[in-house]
Amino acid sequence: MDKNSxxxxxxxxxxxxxxxxxxxxxxxxxxxxQIMPEMLGMKMAAFxxxxxxxxxxxxxxxxxxxxxxxxxxxxxxxxxxxxxKVLDRIEPAGGxxxxxxxxxxxxxxxxAFFIDTEGxxxxxxxxx
Numbered sequence: 237m238d239k240n241s242x243x244x245x246x247x248x249x250x251x252x253x254x255x256x257x258x259x260x261x262x263x264x265x266x267x268x269x270q271i272m273p274e275m276l277g278m279k280m281a282a283f284x285x286x287x288x289x290x291x292x293x294x295x296x297x298x299x300x301x302x303x304x305x306x307x308x309x310x311x312x313x314x315x316x317x318x319x320x321k322v323l324d325r326i327e328p329a330g331g332x333x334x335x336x337x338x339x340x341x342x343x344x345x346x347x348a349f350f351i352d353t354e355g356x357x358x359x360x361x362x363x364x
Contacts, residue, residue, distance in 0.1 A: 247294030247311050250302035251354040254279045256330075257296045260353040263329040264322055265313075269296070278302070296354075304354040312347065312359035319346045319362035326350045 237243065251257035258269050258281045269281040278299040285293035294311075315322040319337050326333050334349040334357065345363040352358055 242290070242292055244292050244311075247292070248280075248297040248302065249294070249311070249352070249354075249356055249358070250304045251296045251298050251352075251356075252304060253354065254281060254296065254298040257281075257298075257352065257354050260329050260331060261296065264325040264331070265315075266325075304352075304356045306351065306355065306357040310349075310357060310359050312361040315348075315360040315362040316364070317362065318364050319348055319360050320364075322360055322362075323348055323350070329353070 249257075258271075261267070261281075261283070262269055267284055269283060272280040272282055272295060274280075276299075278297050280295040280297045282295040283293060285291055287293065323333055323337060330353045332351040334351060335347075337346050337348050339345075340347055345361060348360045350358055350360065
């Protein structure tokens with residue numbers, strides 16, 4: 237890895253109920269997720285993106301080795317253009333806001349934390 241590479245190139249959010257989790261993320265981000273072919277015993281639904289675009293992409297994953305947790309690494313999902321609009325959809329979709337919209341710095345934007353329907357602690361980041 238060098239300074240011109242993404243430090244992160246793929247992410248997986250563990251879930252116990254792929255259908256429920258897919259509905260949650262589609263609702264809060266107002267997106268459509270694509271069900272991926274099952275492989276190695278993993279059921280997955282991908283966030284929108286193109287694999288060879290150079291941008292980070294990822295999926296929600298249900299398998300024996302994917303266990304939702306509030307502990308460990310935290311990923312920050314892109315909530316642009318408005319972090320508050322995403323936060324406002326979390327609780328009606330079955331999640332819980334842990335930390336409301338909080339300014340990091342004027343140059344860096346805002347962050348927030350939520351718990352998804354599967355019990356994962358997830359971060360949000362946006363400039364507004």
